[in-house]
Amino acid sequence: MNSPQDLKLNELLAALPADVQLRLKPQLKSMNMPLGQVLSESGDSPQHVFFPTTAIVSLLFVSENGETSEVAVVGREGLVGISVFMGGGSTTSRAVVQCAGQGFRLDAGKMRDEFDLGGAAMHLMLRYTQALITQMAQTAVCNRHHSLDQQLCRWLLLNLDRLEGSELVMTQELIAANLGVRREGVTEAALHLQEAGLIRYARGHITVLDRPALEARTCECYAVVKREYDRLLPQRLAG
Numbered sequence: 001m002n003s004p005q006d007l008k009l010n011e012l013l014a015a016l017p018a019d020v021q022l023r024l025k026p027q028l029k030s031m032n033m034p035l036g037q038v039l040s041e042s043g044d045s046p047q048h049v050f051f052p053t054t055a056i057v058s059l060l061f062v063s064e065n066g067e068t069s070e071v072a073v074v075g076r077e078g079l080v081g082i083s084v085f086m087g088g089g090s091t092t093s094r095a096v097v098q099c100a101g102q103g104f105r106l107d108a109g110k111m112r113d114e115f116d117l118g119g120a121a122m123h124l125m126l127r128y129t130q131a132l133i134t135q136m137a138q139t140a141v142c143n144r145h146h147s148l149d150q151q152l153c154r155w156l157l158l159n160l161d162r163l164e165g166s167e168l169v170m171t172q173e174l175i176a177a178n179l180g181v182r183r184e185g186v187t188e189a190a191l192h193l194q195e196a197g198l199i200r201y202a203r204g205h206i207t208v209l210d211r212p213a214l215e216a217r218t219c220e221c222y223a224v225v226k227r228e229y230d231r232l233l234p235q236r237l238a239g
Contacts, residue, residue: 006030009053010104011077011233012128020114020121028104033057039080039095046091049081049111055101056162058178059093059136069143069180070155072135073098075162077229082129084108085115085122098174099163127232134228142221143180151179152189153218156199158225160208168206193217 007013007021007028016024033039033055040046042062050057057080059072071093074080083091114121135158142151155178159168172190176183190206193199198214200207208214215222 006053007104009076010051010079012079012124013051013104015124015233017120024106024110024114027110028106031103031105033097033101033103035097035100037097039097040091042092042094043090045089046081046084047108048105049079049084049108050095050103050105051079052076052101052103052162054164055097055103056099056159058096058098060096060178061092062094067180068094068177070178071139072132073158073162074132075099075159077162077233078128078132079125081108081111082125082132084111085125086129098178099159099169124233131225131229131232135225138221138225142219146219146221148179148181148185149189149192150217150219150221151181152186152193153214154222155179156206156208157211157214157218157222160211161226166208166211168208169204170206171204 007025013021013024013028028051033050033052039050039057052075054076056073056075058070059074059080060068061071062068074095080095081091083089115125116122142154146154152175155175156168159170160166172183172186176186179186190199190201193214194201196213196217198208198210198217200209
């Protein structure tokens with residue numbers, strides 16, 4: 001389980017100035033994030049924000065007939081619950097843990113209080129929100145204009161960026177639900193990547209064998225998102 005001393009495991013928390021970290025440490029609660037846990041539902045007014053450390057959370061749009069499509073992923077680089085400080089009050093997406101791990105939980109009121117102080121924390125959260133919006137917009141472009149093979153490559157790379165190592169524990173059913181496509185399409189696309197020597201897939205475990213080739217095979221959407229995150233969220237203290 002994470003301890004308050006592990007704030008560096010989440011890149012947003014690690015980028016906060018020391019005085020802000022000192023204020024937030026007593027308020028941050030360590031938590032396990034098991035696979036499938038729903039952190040918030042569409043239409044909810046979140047009571048907490050979540051800072052994943054080793055978990056990955058999928059933000060999903062849920063249609064009236066229950067079908068889902070992923071709009072963004074959040075891991076150690078960010079937080080779940082931007083509506084808490086952006087003023088909207090509620091969210092239009094469901095937040096579900098898609099890769100089990102750990103993280104921190106912070107009361108929504110405490111997050112709003114810190115944001116309302118202005119300064120470094122506010123600017124960091126706004127930059128993160130801009131990066132997240134870029135990911136959402138680029139996901140929509142990718143789903144509309146690019147092949148399933150390219151979408152799968154982008155999705156694998158985004159998830160790898162939020163994990164240690166080169167292995168994902170993910171079923172084809174879950175990938176299909178996230179991408180909003182049929183399972184058979186994911187099976188075929190994964191088989192193509194495996195035959196090309198880019199990945200190894202077995203029993204829900206995907207191991208990336210050749211990341212540079214995977215990056216070369218995907219569309220420009222992954223690079224657009226990564227550049228924006230790197231530009232807006234550099235590895236330094238917020239300011």
